[in-house]
Amino acid sequence: METAPQNPPRDGIVATALTKTYQRGGQSVHALDGVHLHVPKGAQVAVMGPSGSGKTTLLHCLSGILTPTSGSVTVDGKPLTGLSDAATSRMRLESFGFVFQDGQLLPELPAEENVTLPLMLLGTPRAKALEVARQLLARLGLSGLGPHRPGQLSGGQAQRVAIARALVTNPSVVFADEPTGALDQTTGGEVMDVLTQACAATGASLVLVTHDANVASRLAHTIHVRDGRILQVTRSAR
Numbered sequence: 001m002e003t004a005p006q007n008p009p010r011d012g013i014v015a016t017a018l019t020k021t022y023q024r025g026g027q028s029v030h031a032l033d034g035v036h037l038h039v040p041k042g043a044q045v046a047v048m049g050p051s052g053s054g055k056t057t058l059l060h061c062l063s064g065i066l067t068p069t070s071g072s073v074t075v076d077g078k079p080l081t082g083l084s085d086a087a088t089s090r091m092r093l094e095s096f097g098f099v100f101q102d103g104q105l106l107p108e109l110p111a112e113e114n115v116t117l118p119l120m121l122l123g124t125p126r127a128k129a130l131e132v133a134r135q136l137l138a139r140l141g142l143s144g145l146g147p148h149r150p151g152q153l154s155g156g157q158a159q160r161v162a163i164a165r166a167l168v169t170n171p172s173v174v175f176a177d178e179p180t181g182a183l184d185q186t187t188g189g190e191v192m193d194v195l196t197q198a199c200a201a202t203g204a205s206l207v208l209v210t211h212d213a214n215v216a217s218r219l220a221h222t223i224h225v226r227d228g229r230i231l232q233v234t235r236s237a238r
């Protein structure tokens with residue numbers, strides 16, 4: 001983990017001099033203020049910091065959901081910033097998985113079809129996508145639950161379905177924003193186990209925003225964000 005400028009880019013995620021300024025009510029909000037960061041391939045890092053410090057903005061800029069105001073992001077040496085919208089979307093779909101606080105599953109679709117969605121968008125035939133989704137759900141301890149809709153699952157089960165959806169394309173990075181924020185301590189711990197073990201098994205990097213020090217301590221490193229800057233990076237005692 002490094003937070004100094006780097007040249008040339010390397011594998012994993014490299015962010016250089018990242019800034020993001022929002023305009024709100026005629027005022028500029030400097031949500032990111034010169035972030036340098038290298039998340040090596042396969043690393044698992046937590047992002048912590050007070051509300052409003054820029055965690056979600058950082059996650060969204062690293063993952064191409066938001067375009068930074070200035071600075072650059074590369075993933076495995078490939079530029080993410082400066083691409084057309086279509087190319088950014090393609091890279092998001094092929095290389096990244098996303099897990100959000102409330103799962104954001106489509107309520108009217110069975111769990112297994114939610115998991116197939118990224119594959120279908122990439123052109124995988126439906127039967128093949130369903131086969132892959134069912135295998136993955138079984139690996140995450142959800143065999144048999146595939147035909148059920150998200151509303152018929154527990155919060156922890158639904159979040160594991162969201163993890164399956166994030167991993168189904170075999171992404172190089174999984175981004176998670178408070179994935180256990182809506183769960184109790186025990187269920188959150190189980191979801192974290194599934195998420196960290198699945199990322200480790202596939203070699204995906206994990207960048208996870210959390211307010212919970214217990215959650216952060218399960219990941220090797222924690223990036224501490226304050227006022228749009230990286231204050232320090234700490235290593236978890238494990």
Ligand SMILES: Nc1ncnc2c1ncn2[C@@H]1O[C@H](COP(=O)(O)OP(=O)(O)OP(=O)(O)O)[C@@H](O)[C@H]1O
Nearest residue numbers: 022023024029031050051052053054055056057058
């Ligand atoms: N779309 C937006 N327009 C204007 N300002 C924004 C926008 N989104 C976020 N901000 C501001 O940018 C700053 C960083 O917001 P961000 O959502 O990244 O914080 P956060 O660390 O994720 O906070 P939380 O822990 O509450 O989720 C805050 O001051 C916020 O008010």
Ligand SMILES: [Mg+2]
Nearest residue numbers: 055056057209
């Ligand atoms: Mg946030």
